[in-house]
Amino acid sequence: MAGPIRRPSAQTLAVLSTLADARRQWRYGLELAAATGLKSGSLYPILARLDERGLVESKWLEPEKPGRPPRHAYRITAAGRAALSEAQLQQPRGAQLATEGGH
């Protein structure tokens, strides 16, 4: 039986948001790193985890320039969109509770 899914981190949400903004377009690792500001050491473990959970799909795309190797590209799945929406709904409530707790 699968346990409850942990709330995604801010970095994970940033990756999912960037991929959601791209709609059905495939995005490369470098593009995601530039858009989210994440370093490769944080980005790839997040992408691998999202891929394993089925929130992101990946594919080797043929290179735009001839003579270059295929590049790994990423796209958000329906499950990824659902997870992102759920996290975004929970986020304002969590932030509100944190503010109330601070008083």
Add this chain to the structure above:
Amino acid sequence: MTLADWIMRTATSNPPFGREAWAQAMQTEYGELADRKLGWAIGCWTAMLGWRIRSEATYAAIMIAVTYLWTLGVFDEPVINLTPRELTYGGLVQPYLAAMLLVNIALSAFRPDRALATAITMIAFSQIGCIWDYYQAREAFPLLADGPIHPYNSYYFVAIFAQIGVCCVGAKVGLWLNARAIRFLAREAQGAPDPV
């Protein structure tokens, strides 16, 4: 070759099990970079290190636990309680061999890239256990020291070959199970019915 190239090659040349595609992905993106290559390479190296630690920790913990049981654990009894025949026959005790077979199957199915290393480690540690028992037997029962191959200590050779055989069969069965699981998962992913 620059420092960044060297770090990138070190990070991706021997990726942890199951992370080969990610290593390739990092490498191709690195090839597209015009500047800030060093930062990208260090990040990739860090990510690979994290994956390697996680990947190796489970395997290492199982191996340590199993080799401990092999040499010091559940199958040992005080030598004085055993007859020479029981002592020398110890390596052929059925639960011992059955446990060895099951552990080799499980570990080889879990880490097929380590099937050979697992089998060799199991054989080596079981032999350490055997040799230890043999020297204890020689002290407790000096008759065993009479000749190089005695009716009692000849059992050791049988035990050694039995253990090597069990480890090799276990590794082979584990590899077969792993290949079968991969084929099954690939069929499931394609949505095709299982022909078996």
